[in-house]
Amino acid sequence: QAWLVESGGGLVQAGGSLRLSCKATGSIYSINGARWYRQAPGKQRELVASITSGGSTNYADSVKGRFTISRDNDQHTVFLQMNSLKPEDTAVYYCNAEIDTVVVSKEYWGKGTLVTVSS
Numbered sequence: 001q002a003w004l005v006e007s008g009g010g011l012v013q014a015g016g017s018l019r020l021s022c023k024a025t026g027s028i029y030s031i032n033g034a035r036w037y038r039q040a041p042g043k044q045r046e047l048v049a050s051i052t053s054g055g056s057t058n059y060a061d062s063v064k065g066r067f068t069i070s071r072d073n074d075q076h077t078v079f080l081q082m083n084s085l086k087p088e089d090t091a092v093y094y095c096n097a098e099i100d101t102v103v104v105s106k107e108y109w110g111k112g113t114l115v116t117v118s119s
Contacts, residue, residue, distance in 0.1 A: 002026035002099045002108060009093060009113030012085055016117075020080040022095030022110055032098035032105070034078040036069060038091035038115075048093070049080060063089075085117045 008020040024031050032053045039045040049069040050058045057069050068081040078095060095110040 002028055002101055004095045004097060004099075004108050004110035006093065006095050006110040006113040009115045011116045011118065014085060014087055014117055014119050016085050017081070017083045018085065018115060020082065020093055020095075020113060020115075022078040022080075022097070024076040024097065024099050024108075026099075027101045028076050029100040029102060030073065031071070031076055031078065032100060034069075034071065034095065034097035036078075036080045037094045037096060038089075039094070039112075040088075040091040043091075045094070051078065082115070085115075087117045087119045089115060090117050091115060 003026055004022055004024055006022050008018060012018055035050040036048045037045050038048050048060050048063055049067055051069045051071055066084045071078045092112040092114050094112045098107050
């Protein structure tokens with residue numbers, strides 16, 4: 001049994017910063033690959049950033065140079081540092097990851113955290 005819990009969303013002015021956290025909880029051994037997605041009102045869900053178990057990262061073109069994905073393996077947590085935020089970054093942000101427990105490895109989704117960027 002495992003699940004992902006996101007936190008850190010909120011309201012911020014354009015140009016500001018937020019740090020999102022995604023913590024795996026339950027009977028956790030480790031997190032493998034992890035990703036942050038976002039879904040803006042009326043739009044499709046899109047991949048924002050990904051990180052492998054070895055720490056390699058990839059970013060959507062729209063956030064390169066502004067967002068940084070990272071992880072703390074001891075705390076079973078993945079982060080998304082968001083700087084120079086723009087109104088178009090407004091969305092619900094979702095964490096997605098493969099979690100190893102003692103008995104199984106499977107993919108989980110968090111419930112999402114809302115980020116609103118005002119102009």
